[in-house]
Amino acid sequence: MKLRQIQYLFSQYHIGKLFKLERIFTEEDVRNYANLIKDFNPIHLDKYAASQSIFKERVVHGMLSASLFSTLVGTNFPGCIYLEQSINFKAPIFLDEQILAQVLIQDIKHTKGRQILKLNTTIEKMDQKIAVTGQATILIN
């Protein structure tokens, strides 16, 4: 990697930089995801079954909401390689609920012309309750 590119990336990415994305997952989104990954768990798709569950209403697939971390990484660090993602599901996200996904640069290591970034990843609900937390590691060549 050329020095100019490294300097550009270094100025673009710094510890403490925050990337945000608001999203609502609709019934159509949840149905599309269920069809795509073949997970038809009624807690996501069936109003009555969900009403009998601990959450009382339909919830978005956890891995669909966590996919927003991939979106934030893919769009803000183009060309990076996604190495790790940990996910803690803290609270359910309901259909049609507005959520805010955030990725915060927590650490940057420079090694052999590459950067390894540690990212804090969270999804917050509108009542500021944290629904999902986790950490990601990405490599920028």
Add this chain to the structure above:
Amino acid sequence: MKLRQIQYLFSQYHIGKLFKLERIFTEEDVRNYANLIKDFNPIHLDKYAASQSIFKERVVHGMLSASLFSTLVGTNFPGCIYLEQSINFKAPIFLDEQILAQVLIQDIKHTKGRQILKLNTTIEKMDQKIAVTGQATILIN
């Protein structure tokens, strides 16, 4: 939870039990996922851009392949609550490549009529190379 239900679950789930799922992600699947989560990183969608990348061809979004863990959990442990998932992306998965996702029960803890299961989660390529590893924690009420 009633005793009969606990006994049923206990006989159904035991340490060492393995759940498997084979899958191929096609161009249409990758495009649907990109549209769903709004991650249009060219490494997934653009043949030419991908040919210039480290992987040389288009790769499936990491979080789409990891979604198979959610499928295996959702279909084999209906009604469970997904607590945690860690994911290590070890090798790229290419479009139209056959993969095998596996979930292995590693540990079962019984507490207050509930079970907490630790699962080993992997995705293997047809050359037996491990593409994705990780661990999941689920709660069965």
